[in-house]
Amino acid sequence: MKDTVAASDPHHESVAELLIRLLASEDELGTFVDELAIMAAAEVSQDSPVSCGITLVRNRRNTIVGGSDDAARRFEDIHTYLGAGLRVEATKSRTIICVDDAEEEKRWRDFMDIAVLDDLRSLVAVPLDIDDTAQAVMTFYAMQPRSLGEPMLSKVQRFVEPVKRSLRVAVRTARFAEAAEHRQRAMESRTVIDVAIGITMAQAACSQEEAVAILKKASSHRNIKLRTLAGDLVDSLGQPERRSPSE
Numbered sequence: 728m729k730d731t732v733a734a735s736d737p738h739h740e741s742v743a744e745l746l747i748r749l750l751a752s753e754d755e756l757g758t759f760v761d762e763l764a765i766m767a768a769a770e771v772s773q774d775s776p777v778s779c780g781i782t783l784v785r786n787r788r789n790t791i792v793g794g795s796d797d798a799a800r801r802f803e804d805i806h807t808y809l810g811a812g813l814r815v816e817a818t819k820s821r822t823i824i825c826v827d828d829a830e831e832e833k834r835w836r837d838f839m840d841i842a843v844l845d846d847l848r849s850l851v852a853v854p855l856d857i858d859d860t861a862q863a864v865m866t867f868y869a870m871q872p873r874s875l876g877e878p879m880l881s882k883v884q885r886f887v888e889p890v891k892r893s894l895r896v897a898v899r900t901a902r903f904a905e906a907a908e909h910r911q912r913a914m915e916s917r918t919v920i921d922v923a924i925g926i927t928m929a930q931a932a933c934s935q936e937e938a939v940a941i942l943k944k945a946s947s948h949r950n951i952k953l954r955t956l957a958g959d960l961v962d963s964l965g966q967p968e969r970r971s972p973s974e
Contacts, residue, residue, distance in 0.1 A: 756783075756791055756897055756898070757791050757793065759793075759897050760781050760783055760791050760792075760793030760894075761793040761794065761795075762793075763781055763793065763890060763893070763894070764779045764780060764781045764793045764794050764795045764799065764865070765779075765795045766886075766890075767779040767781070767795070767865055767867070767883075767886070767890065768795035768796075768799075768867070769795075770882055770883075770885075770886055771867055771875075771879050771882055771883065775869060775870060775871050775874060776869070776870070777867055777868065777869045777874075777875070777879075778794065778795050778796050778798055778799040778867070778868040778869075779794065779795045779799055779865055779866065779867050779868070780792070780793070780794045780795075780799035780800060780802060780803040780814075780865070780866045780868070781793045781794070781803075781863060781864070781865050781866075782803050782806070782807070782814065782863060782864055782866075783857075783861060783862075783863040783894065783898075784818075784861065784862055784863070785860060785861045785898065786860055786861070790807070792804065792807075798845070798847075798868070799866075799868060802842070802845075802847070802866070802868060803866065805838065805841060806838065806866075809835075809837055809838050811835045811837065811838055812835045812838040813825075813826055813834075813835065813838075813850055813851075813852040813866065814852045814864050814866045816834075816835075816852070817852035817853065817854045817864050817866075818854060818862065818864050820854075821854045821856065822854065823851065823852065823853050823854070823880070824851070824852045825850070825851050825875065825876075825880075826839075826849065826850040826851070827849060827872060827873045827876070828848050828849065828872035828873060829842040829843050829847060829848050829849070829850065829872075830843050830848060830872070831872075842868075846870050847868050847869070847870060848869065848870060848871060848872040848874075849868075849869040849870075849871060849872050849873060849874045849875040850866065850867065850868055850869075850875065851866070851867045851875045851879065851880070851883075852864055852865070852866045852867075853865045853866075853867075853883055853887060855887065855890065855891045855894060856891065857891065857894050857895050857898055858895055858898065858899070860898070861894075861898045863894060865883075865887075865890070867879070867883075919954065919957045919958050919961055920942075920953060920954060920957045922957070922961050923942060923956070923957035923958075923960045923961055924938045924939060924942065924957075925938075926960060926961070926964065927941055927942055927960070942956060942957065942960075
């Protein structure tokens with residue numbers, strides 16, 4: 728691979744130590760996946776550099792691509808663009824897929840032709856079952872044919888389980904954080920709507936139920952969300968939006 732870069736020293740930290748450090752950090756999930764790919768490439772690399780790409784799919788639509796270098800990320804994107812290749816096959820079959828020599832491989836020829844042009848010859852895709860909401864695949868890329876054989880697979884088996892567990896924790900943590908953010912936004916939305924209802928009750932000298940009906944009708948007429956209309960009403964009177972008690 729022309730722009731493959733050497734991974735960090737795999738002996739600097741043990742896999743367990745590195746995973747604990749990554750989980751304890753405040754990095755975004757995408758950065759976490761990048762770090763995992765760098766670790767995986769370092770663990771597998773021997774006489775020649777090996778790149779690793781990781782594609783994580785959450786809720787069947789939210790895709791995060793990580794890589795030990797730019798070349799690995801590019802080939803993860805090529806897999807997605809073509810909708811074919813060993814990573815795609817590993818995702819479908821949930822089994823490890825090996826390619827000894829991209830030049831001789833008869834499957835997924837569009838992908839393999841691109842790999843050969845980029846001096847990429849040996850590839851392995853390893854599926855990672857995360858949980859009911861997410862799945863991932865690690866794909867290893869090397870320039871030498873038949874360089875990702877049994878010795879590499881033995882190395883993968885030593886750290887694939889802790890990698891899966893760490894990804895599982897990271898995905899769950901991200902999900903909890905997103906849920907908390909959604910709840911916070913809902914509380915803020917409810918607060919400004921409540922203020923707008925109070926303003927409408929005072930201006931129209933009506934009940935709370937009537938004020939809600941007035942705001943909903945105006946929201947529908949203007950074809951905007953009720954939260955947006957309420958914010959506009961509050962802003963128009965020069966009143967700062969009230970914040971939820973948790974802020």
